[in-house]
Amino acid sequence: MNTYGTLFKVTLYGESHQDAIGVVIDGVMPGLKINWDLVNNDLKLRRPGAVGTTPRVEKDELIVTSGIFNGYATGSPIHVMIKNENVISKDYSHLVKQPRPGHADFVASIKYRGYHDYRGGGRFSGRLTTPLVVAGAIAKQMLPFEFSHKLVQVGNLKDMSKLDEYLREIHEKGESVGGIIELTVKNMTIGIGEPMFEKLESKIGQMLFTIPAVKGVEIGTGFDGVEMYGSEFNDVYEDETGKTLTNHSGGVSGGISNGNNLVVKVFVKPTSSIGKKQESFNFETNKKETFEVGGRHDTAIVRRAGIVLENALAIVLADLYLWSKIY
Amino acid sequence: MNTYGTLFKVTLYGESHQDAIGVVIDGVMPGLKINWDLVNNDLKLRRPGAVGTTPRVEKDELIVTSGIFNGYATGSPIHVMIKNENVISKDYSHLVKQPRPGHADFVASIKYRGYHDYRGGGRFSGRLTTPLVVAGAIAKQMLPFEFSHKLVQVGNLKDMSKLDEYLREIHEKGESVGGIIELTVKNMTIGIGEPMFEKLESKIGQMLFTIPAVKGVEIGTGFDGVEMYGSEFNDVYEDETGKTLTNHSGGVSGGISNGNNLVVKVFVKPTSSIGKKQESFNFETNKKETFEVGGRHDTAIVRRAGIVLENALAIVLADLYLWSKIY
């Protein structure tokens, strides 16, 4: 449910329009000096502001209640809470009678028997990725690896220098677009990943698919490798460190890191909420009807997803990294 | 490590060239009458024989030692063992000094400190998917869903009617190819998946990436959706059952099944073992050298992977299906 991990454990709570969201981070190395500036920098990367992102801006002030003493992790769980402040009170009950396409309204109504908090997407809101970013920012501080992310495609745009202009056009059309993000981890050690079911790729797959709107995950070259021959796809070991010139396998062999860069690509679907009119079944009138989503939303949530995915990946690595040290 | 699941739990053991491989299946509904013909049929689908598959054929006779009484599941773990019989004894120790590109030899040497069983790929062998197929075949018998799989692309071939001929050519070149498999589950109920970290897609991602050679997983339209607008990608609810005409989301909304067909696509990389000469670093001579893999292997392991992936998916669904019934 809402707890991830074996040795580095992250428990999330919160819904979009209730008082607060937060995270309990268990397994942080006692004695780690937490650099909160790094955490806040990551949060800033996630926050809206750029073209194509929602006007709902939260200041994301961190309330750290536990697990830190004199600036160092104590070994007890770290609890970080963030208040939901920029919440616009309005009537969301129409989502129950006419569930939005692409959203979780419909399934949530059934799974939670009508008791879910549907306001602002409730537990399915991208808002919940904020505490995940916090946890990941702390995870990165425990790890000797170097993380980065970049957009490689947004809609049909591959030249990221034109992104603002492109998203302005999309927004004017009342449309949204998705995109592809590439995550890279450098300075990887060899041996991260626990076959069979805690293989590195498996845990990456589990984690990244928890991020709302993620609909595809590939390691290294991924699906594009379908037209390659084995002799092309195989990465040749160059020296005794296991270094390879090509990296089609994305730094993972047999579910275990091989010391080359870990490379993961993620497909984020077009934002479900769009400006345009759409149709959906109306449970009150019992027929399909036109409606407008309204509210504040992103034209391209993918623009903000990079740091979320990067930090989610860091949580996976922190957990498996500790695991790699047990013998 | 080698146990998957919360309520429906699968524990695998075995290495390619030791005495046996097997699986302990926990959480099977007491009173389920196991149809072993269905299990054996699935195993037959996995076994080699077709063009492009390895000549190592095991008869996969199931030794069921526990968990069944009078033909019915007792509620205790079911243990199924399969002997490794068609094992060719030869010297595999060269894999240690010159690890094969694309294989796990190199990382295994380091992670397991040289103590891993490197013969025939050891624990990384595709052979280990046999007990997974068994577990999945039993999982399917607990579920009201309808499973299928199909090849949608092999190498650059998209017309599957020409597969034999195509793979013969690839084999003659001493090459291998990968492919894309599509899994479909019909008659899905609504509400399968436990956000945040046990979302349906998350558990699918975790499980399918455990299968050797899988390097990409996408749900529904997946990466191809990157050029679509939100208004195109959103699946419109047509009626009170949640049915949609399009299914870009692959039957999953917010990490929970929405009642439409569950559709998953998986990229299986080209088989690492090829007939052609390749290069790799030799730890004995301390330089990169040419070598041949030798041994028996598949030209296109993807040809046999469909049933493995289908049944692996069934294990995921069995676990989450039981979970959906707790309230």
Add this chain to the structure above:
Amino acid sequence: MNTYGTLFKVTLYGESHQDAIGVVIDGVMPGLKINWDLVNNDLKLRRPGAVGTTPRVEKDELIVTSGIFNGYATGSPIHVMIKNENVISKDYSHLVKQPRPGHADFVASIKYRGYHDYRGGGRFSGRLTTPLVVAGAIAKQMLPFEFSHKLVQVGNLKDMSKLDEYLREIHEKGESVGGIIELTVKNMTIGIGEPMFEKLESKIGQMLFTIPAVKGVEIGTGFDGVEMYGSEFNDVYEDETGKTLTNHSGGVSGGISNGNNLVVKVFVKPTSSIGKKQESFNFETNKKETFEVGGRHDTAIVRRAGIVLENALAIVLADLYLWSKIY
């Protein structure tokens, strides 16, 4: 670490002298109307006030940030936070140089490398049982069972009508005492407990030993049964409901509830902090020296432990109860 449970999951955080303690409760049935009066009543039972209990009284105001909408559980995690307010700031650093006997000071110093928060017992403080009581009070609302607890012995006193007087004497001596608490659960259903490793008794054992000062757990007659013959110990089934006249097995057969009252007895050791002078090794002077604990503490923590144990037991039962409903 700090998360318990499979389907009903409780994650605790907090240390005695930091800003807050709290709990994330996952798996609460969506639609459960939470009765907060019942929760507060349980907290009142845990709070000091009676003879033999500490003068540190916290008002334990519950801050519920998530998981509740219109008074009902939404199916998302419920987060409850409680501020630490009645904290006396003083220098606790002597605990590092001269660890108190019976406390965790010494092991914590080593395990957490000197970074643990030693003030007021830190994470080992009985204060942490407050959020556990909250979680258990909610668990009880999900269950059709009837819980109770009672003191059966305190020090060498077995007649509880004389408890105040007895504890006053102990306190005057600068001493502390332990005791035995009996927990009873009525209206049990048959079938709670998942052999082999999630047997009812196993999960009770795991949970109750997490409560500070618990040093013994027995089910039914327990250790006193050592002098009984099998014919005396065996509980005879009287009718088709499985009712037995005696209940030496405490309502559990083969690790599964048998429908009779669940009876658990728990030994709580004498409070470690006492008024009297004691000796302990001093790491600064490098010799054993006399010292006084000081601070506020309980003469008989066992007097407040009943509701903690009862509610901890409820958490165990909530988890296994949901489990019993999966088929």
Add this chain to the structure above:
Amino acid sequence: MNTYGTLFKVTLYGESHQDAIGVVIDGVMPGLKINWDLVNNDLKLRRPGAVGTTPRVEKDELIVTSGIFNGYATGSPIHVMIKNENVISKDYSHLVKQPRPGHADFVASIKYRGYHDYRGGGRFSGRLTTPLVVAGAIAKQMLPFEFSHKLVQVGNLKDMSKLDEYLREIHEKGESVGGIIELTVKNMTIGIGEPMFEKLESKIGQMLFTIPAVKGVEIGTGFDGVEMYGSEFNDVYEDETGKTLTNHSGGVSGGISNGNNLVVKVFVKPTSSIGKKQESFNFETNKKETFEVGGRHDTAIVRRAGIVLENALAIVLADLYLWSKIY
């Protein structure tokens, strides 16, 4: 269910009268040279033969199919299977209509809907402790600790030199008795145990209560400490190693090992099966009736339980020991 552990993981399968029982042991350190003589010695200690033990003797030949290469653990799961050979085929169906007092027959019928294998106690049989002994014997080889166990009381007998004679008398009466076993682990390191929910005592409690017939667990002095004052119960640190003269806490402070001997006492109830006539409700005649258990059984199962408990404890320690090394 049937898998225990986080880093050192044990999965059990088997029922008393089916083909085999066994265990999958995951997390054994790669490179550990397994001494099978030690394993077999432990099994010998568990096997009947002494006065007061059952005449069903199994030779317990170990079939090791996986996880070992050249005598060393490979890092893959070790699978050990043991055939059930000395099984007397007879009609056990009377257990369904007239469940034996003290046994799991009645609850199993209900929980497993009549599909459980009731022959010889099925999954509830003490036979299942054989693979647990195997796993524990391997766990001990990974640990730097020194394990031992001893009987401290059997029935009302405290002088173990008279045990044979005493049990002969009990047997002649058609009775059975229980007992108390003390486990001791020497050379403990400091820091084993992961508060809050994986405290050392918690995991010991969970594990030991899985052993059939265990109805009480105490750490150190345990329940006998109820009449002690705090100043008596507190163990005083003597030197910088944390050594204490008394050991009322049984080597555990705050749920973490403190370096002194770990001491655990376990109450094993009188064997449920007795020679004497007993009563129980008969579901066929719908009234309480006299019956005889028959079959082969132990007069004092406690006599054989010591090694089972010792090795079960070793499994707990192996898991937490690896955990203690992650930072």
